[in-house]
Amino acid sequence: MTLFLQLFKKIFRHTRRNNLVRVLLLALMLNLAFGVAFFYAERDVQQGLTLVDAIWWAMVTMTTVGYGDIYAQTWVGRFLISYPCMIIGIGILGYLVGAIAETMLDYGSRKRKGLLRVKMKNHLIICNFPGEQKVARVIEELRRSRQFAQSPIVLISARIRELPARLVEMEVRFVQGDPVREEVLQKAAVRQARGVFILAENPADPASDTLSFAIATQVHLVEKELKKDIRMVVELVSQENRAMMHRSGADGIVSADGIMDALIAQEFLFPGLNKVFHEVLSNARGSQFYIVPNELGAGSFGLLQKKAIDSPQRVSLVGVRHKGEIILNPKADFGVDENDDLVIMAPDPAEYQLLAGS
Template sequence: MIFRILQKAMKMNVKATIFIGLLIFVLLSAKAIQVIEPQTFTTYFSALWWVMTSVTTVGYGDISPVTAGGQLFAMVIVYIVGIGIMGVAVGYVVDVYVEFKNKKESGKLAFKGKDHFVIINYTRRSKETIQELLNMHEDKQIVLIDEDIEKVPFVHEHVHFVHGEPADIDTLEKANIADSTSVMIFSSDGVPNASFADGQTLLVATSVEDYSQKINKSIYTIVEVTSEKHIASFVHGGVDEFITPNQTSARLIAKSGTYKGISEVFRQLTSSNYGEDIFTIVPQASWKTYGDACQSLHNMGATLLSVDNNLDIAAKSSEKLPPQSKLLIVCKSEIYEQIKKSS
């Protein structure tokens, strides 16, 4: 019997053997001291309590052996062997924690959560995006993918790092993009040629789309495009949205030069630090026309920006509002919650 147990233990993982051995040692030691001193340890639980407080070096002293045999067993078996095994077990626990921490920081652990944001490539712009997402969503997780950095660059409890090639399916699966809210692909820093930069981004976007088709599940992708002339290629690749920071910045500067102060309006629209933010809602049943939606939202303290990405709301005031439209509004977060409840 004992020989078979030893044979199985030798085939097991060393760490598992240590913990199983510690458990067996504690249970047998409790029974042994109860047999040696039945008058002191009247129940098995009291014996188990004494063994546990001894091997963990807590030593409350509320109960202890009084006979020579019991004290000898305590000194030789429980104190020397038991405390030694406990020390080894605690050491393994610390090793496991340190190993887990190192793997997490170096991006070697897969993310198992859902409804998270995936950001590909760590750049100055993606760093600002991460910070803005954290300001907007207190309970959302963010997964950052990058192959050029060896350790998590943005330390936050809601930011998970995955190290690997973004175009590699294994890396995308480690980030669990299948269950993500959206995937944001940023153009790498330090690439002076726009065609080369967008070519790299297109490769990643295509890999995401191929994976989406493979699992037969839609994955919403937002891509930073360096040059607008390359957008057609991204449209062909199935990308949902495009951001062109260079052209957008140039146009905003031009608008500000003509209509002074307009840049502050855009800054407030694109930031969560000004009290109001942009939210997406669906029409309520009582909103029959564009005008109904605009007036009702105004009464609730919200401003309707667009319907299905179209800004011509005033021109369509009397037209029928499609029931499945996507409405963009600007309001405070508490007003947004009230609108959701009333839907």
């Protein structure tokens, strides 16, 4: 018995941080203890009683099931073993239910507060939290894309302490911390990520570009270390910082600086143009712009454009990416190489695949 108590104290001490494990170990050890005690108290009275039967009786009694196939027949078995087994069993059962509930609540709370390590692959990471509405719009736009409709999304931010309810409903995972720190990026499983979006912490403050540059540089270092392509898009606040941001290794740099001013003027000059921009920039409806590999073959721009027009697919060829430079609406005799990319407008990239295969 002394050996049993010493073993119990040792296990109990090493599992004090986990209530659920503690209670399960306690229940198991008490089940064995009551089973052994019942066996020695009843074996002379009940012929054929085995130790396994006694342990079974202890489990049935502790869980208040009470099948009645085995029961105590001696005074010791009834009052010194069965009584404590039933009373303690009820307490253990209640405590076990409470421990399970506490563990589940604690896990949910830690998950909402971004304290858990993410275990994902091929997910998308959004760094910084400029506001719930903006983050939600970015996620909604990604989810409208057939390619990323089911991709898990992780938000990293030190600005908030708990994930907003709207983002919880969108099944976004959260990691609390500064995304410029490597250990925080590792916590979000950046090594297994498919892409990283770096939003400006404060879209009204050009100083936010410095933070975005630092985050992008960290991600780029991980990318170089793994020799893996992690696509990275950075939001730029000020065009004056574009040269600096290019040095971060970002694949794409997006800035609204100056665009709104031009769009206001264009809307005044050509009423309705604002709606055109909204449609081509969103996956919500209509057609969008896509940059796709040239699968139509080499030839003049006019020839390739005619091929798209004559096709039943809803694809319009509007430009070319030639040697890294975007050229919209080039001349009809502009030569397009097989290594160039095409700028198209279509309701879905699948339309272009049908065109290329025809």
